[in-house]
Amino acid sequence: MAQDAAVMSAALRAFEADRGRRQEELDRRTQEVFRRLPRVAEIDRELRGTVAKIMVSAFDRDTDPEPALRALEQHNLALQRERAELLVGAGYPYDYIDEKVQCQLCQDRGFLRDGSPCRCLMAYYTREQNRRLSKLLDLGGQSFDTFSFDWYSADVWPEYGRSPLENMEMIREICGNYAHTFGPRSGNLLFTGPPGLGKTFLSACIAREVSDLGFSVVYDTAAHVFHQFESEKFGRENPYEEDPDREINRYLNCDLLIMDDLGTEMLTSFVQAAFYRIVNDRLLSRRKTVLSTNLTVAEIGQRYGQAVRSRVEGEYQVLPFFGEDIRILKRDRG
Numbered sequence: 001m002a003q004d005a006a007v008m009s010a011a012l013r014a015f016e017a018d019r020g021r022r023q024e025e026l027d028r029r030t031q032e033v034f035r036r037l038p039r040v041a042e043i044d045r046e047l048r049g050t051v052a053k054i055m056v057s058a059f060d061r062d063t064d065p066e067p068a069l070r071a072l073e074q075h076n077l078a079l080q081r082e083r084a085e086l087l088v089g090a091g092y093p094y095d096y097i098d099e100k101v102q103c104q105l106c107q108d109r110g111f112l113r114d115g116s117p118c119r120c121l122m123a124y125y126t127r128e129q130n131r132r133l134s135k136l137l138d139l140g141g142q143s144f145d146t147f148s149f150d151w152y153s154a155d156v157w158p159e160y161g162r163s164p165l166e167n168m169e170m171i172r173e174i175c176g177n178y179a180h181t182f183g184p185r186s187g188n189l190l191f192t193g194p195p196g197l198g199k200t201f202l203s204a205c206i207a208r209e210v211s212d213l214g215f216s217v218v219y220d221t222a223a224h225v226f227h228q229f230e231s232e233k234f235g236r237e238n239p240y241e242e243d244p245d246r247e248i249n250r251y252l253n254c255d256l257l258i259m260d261d262l263g264t265e266m267l268t269s270f271v272q273a274a275f276y277r278i279v280n281d282r283l284l285s286r287r288k289t290v291l292s293t294n295l296t297v298a299e300i301g302q303r304y305g306q307a308v309r310s311r312v313e314g315e316y317q318v319l320p321f322f323g324e325d326i327r328i329l330k331r332d333r334g
Contacts, residue, residue, distance in 0.1 A: 002216050003216055004218070007129050007216065011125040011127075012121070015110050022102070029097050037090055040086050046079060047076060050072055102120065103118060105119065106118035106121075133217065147201065149172075152323050153324065164322055164324070167322060168323070172202070178206060182213055186288050187315070187317055188288055188317070190290075190292075191319050192294075192318060193320055193322055197325070203219065203260060206290060207256075210255070216254040216256070217258070220251070221259070222265050223261065223265040228247040228248055229271075229274040231244040232245055252282065256290065257282065258289075259278075259289070259292065262275075262292065262293035263294055263299070275304050276304065279311050280311065283315055297318060
């Protein structure tokens with residue numbers, strides 16, 4: 001899985017902040033106990049110092065350290081029992097001032113021995129990624145479980161040979177399977193059809209599920225994506241206060257890129273070239289893409305060139321959306 005550097009950086013900051021807060025709380029509890037129970041402080045100092053003193057003494061005499069180690073073990077156990085009795089007697093849990101490891105896998109370091117992120121750190125990564133996605137998508141309310149078929153007619157549309165309801169049941173199943181089983185062997189999807197039929201909703205569902213699996217997901221509108229490319233190429237002012245190079249790297253290298261509203265941007269030869277680069281580079285690197293547009297496949301070819309159309313037709317599963325605009329139906333039904 002590829003991690004987004006900016007997301008991982010923010011995840012690490014949150015991870016370290018939480019670890020720091022836990023340490024501050026432990027320090028507070030420790031100082032509280034030491035003030036009330038000075039003997040506990042003495043025991044802690046003795047426990048920290050006995051190992052070094054006994055080992056140095058044993059090796060200085062050039063003797064077998066085993067008897068000293070056994071004596072040390074018995075002495076330390078006695079100290080620990082006394083410490084626990086003092087704490088419990090004062091109304092504290094016996095381990096009230098013990099440092100507790102939250103994650104046994106990485107010992108709260110965030111990374112495993114091979115250098116890969118631990119699952120505890122990846123939980124922070126997923127939360128940060130979903131927070132960023134939620135700025136553009138309603139991840140809280142948009143999920144496969146809340147997807148409603150109530151707005152799709154059961155009447156067959158002759159030009160499609162099926163009803164909008166039947167069509168959306170099929171699309172919902174395809175998208176659900178795509179999200180739940182996302183991985184290196186997944187394909188690419190093209191949502192095509194008029195506005196108000198659920199394309200963005202299903203994009204949010206996919207983004208949420210794939211992010212929760214630990215993959216890097218970037219969702220953005222086509223207009224914003226192309227603006228970043230233009231800012232990087234021509235040095236144009238970027239009102240979004242973002243680093244175009246970093247954003248382009250995210251678009252090209254994330255595990256899943258979801259581009260919404262393709263075709264609503266102002267068309268230029270540079271936009272055509274940028275879109276070809278996105279489609280082609282991500283196919284070559286076997287990274288997955290979901291495109292959402294009001295254009296047909298033929299219109300995509302007319303707008304962005306036949307080379308793009310060829311790649312989309314050959315490498316994307318095309319999912320046509322049709323039916324009545326849900327926004328209008330909701331308005332009319334009050």
